[in-house]
Amino acid sequence: MRRIASNSMTLGAFAERTRLAAKALRLYDHLGLVVPAHVDPATGYRF
Numbered sequence: 001m002r003r004i005a006s007n008s009m010t011l012g013a014f015a016e017r018t019r020l021a022a023k024a025l026r027l028y029d030h031l032g033l034v035v036p037a038h039v040d041p042a043t044g045y046r047f
Contacts, residue, residue, distance in 0.1 A: 008037060011046040 015022040028034040029046065036046035 008047040011036065 009017075011025055012022055014020075015025055025034060025046075029036060038047045039045070040047070
């Protein structure tokens with residue numbers, strides 16, 4: 001199992017801090033504009 005860096009945050013936490021919608025961040029990920037450092041293959045969680 002791969003370890004996530006201790007300074008990583010979930011997409012929801014990042015959305016809250018940046019005041020962007022999580023849905024918008026998922027779209028940006030899909031378009032390759034703002035990509036997560038890691039995506040958990042089992043759950044799809046973005047970090």
